[in-house]
Amino acid sequence: MTRLRGTLMAAAVPLFLLAACAQPGTTGAGAPDSRESPSAYPQGGDELVLRVESSGGFVPPDRTVGTLPAISIYADGRLITQGPVPAIYPGPALPNLQVVTLEPDQVQQLVKEATDAGVRSGTDFGRPNVADAPTTRVTVATAQGTQAVAVEALNEAQKDDPMLTAPQEAARSTLAAFVNKLSDLSSSGDPKAAGPYEAESIAALARPYVKQGADQPAQPEVAWPGPALPGDFINPAFKIGCVVVTGADSDKVVAAAKKANQLTPWTADGVKYLITFRPLLPDEKGCVQFKGNR
Incomplete structure (x- = not known):
C-alpha cells in the first residue's frame, strides 16, 4: 500500500x-x-x-x-x-x-x-x-x-x-x-x-473557501486530485467535511499538497475549499475521531 x-x-x-x-x-x-x-x-x-x-x-x-x-x-x-x-x-x-x-x-x-x-x-x-x-x-x-x-x-x-x-x-x-x-x-x-512518520492514509478536512483579506498575498488555485469533496460532514455547523485518501489516490494528493500551503484554494466541481491535511495515526480509523471527543 x-x-x-x-x-x-x-x-x-x-x-x-x-x-x-x-x-x-x-x-x-x-x-x-x-x-x-x-x-x-x-x-x-x-x-x-x-x-x-x-x-x-x-x-x-x-x-x-x-x-x-x-x-x-x-x-x-x-x-x-x-x-x-x-x-x-x-x-x-x-x-x-x-x-x-x-x-x-x-x-x-x-x-x-x-x-x-x-x-x-x-x-x-x-x-x-x-x-x-x-x-x-x-x-x-x-x-x-x-x-x-x-x-x-x-x-x-x-x-x-x-x-x-x-x-x-x-x-x-x-x-x-x-x-x-x-x-x-x-x-x-x-x-x-x-x-x-509514514501514514497509510490521510484525512482531507475540507471547508468552504473564504477569500483572504486584502493584506494577504493571493494564492494560486489548485485542482483537487483526490476523492470527491467535501465528503462526510464531521462538523455541520462549520460545514467541515472529511474524506480519507489512500491507495492509488495518495501519490497524486501528496504530490499536489507538497506544492501547496495552508491557505491554498483547492477547486473541485467548480467549488473552492480550504483543506487541512491530517495523517491518520496507527490507532485512528477514518474520519470518525474528528466528530467529537477523541
Whole structure:
C-alpha cells in the first residue's frame, strides 16, 4: 500500500473540557489490583499506550478540527510527534510528523512513570485562576485499564496561584515534568531509530473557501486530485467535511499538497475549499475521531 510522508500543521482538536482531576478510562479502570503490574500495557503494535494532547484555549472552534496529539506512543515502541516547521506564513499544507522507536523496557518504564506522575484516578490538580488557557490531557493504558487526566493551564498557572493548594501545585509540577520528559525523548540519544512518520492514509478536512483579506498575498488555485469533496460532514455547523485518501489516490494528493500551503484554494466541481491535511495515526480509523471527543 502506498504510504504517505508527513511534512506540519497543527490546529487544536475540540475535546470536552474535563474536570482538572484524574478520570478513570473506559476500558476497566478502577481500584488497582496488587496482583497485576501497574506498568503492564497493550501488546498489539498499533495499540495506544501513552498520549499527550491539548484542547481549548483562545482558539476559534472551527480551527480546532484535525489537530494532532503532541505525543503518541504505541505498544511496538513507536513514538510519534510533530517535528519542526518552517517559520513562514502561510505554513506548509502537510504536517511534519516524526517517529522514533523506543525499546520495550523504555515503554514499560514510561507507563510506570505516568502513573507515578499522577495519571490515575483520584489525583487532584485543582483549577487555577487562568482564563482561556489550554487543557492538557494525558492518557495511559495500564493493567487496570485506561487512565486519563485533563489539567487546565498545566504550564500557564503561576506558582503562587491563590486557587491552588500546595499539594495541587506539587501534583501539577510532577505531571509537567513527566510531559516534558516525553517531549525530550524524540530528540534524545536513547531511541534506536528516527525518521518521518509514514501514514497509510490521510484525512482531507475540507471547508468552504473564504477569500483572504486584502493584506494577504493571493494564492494560486489548485485542482483537487483526490476523492470527491467535501465528503462526510464531521462538523455541520462549520460545514467541515472529511474524506480519507489512500491507495492509488495518495501519490497524486501528496504530490499536489507538497506544492501547496495552508491557505491554498483547492477547486473541485467548480467549488473552492480550504483543506487541512491530517495523517491518520496507527490507532485512528477514518474520519470518525474528528466528530467529537477523541
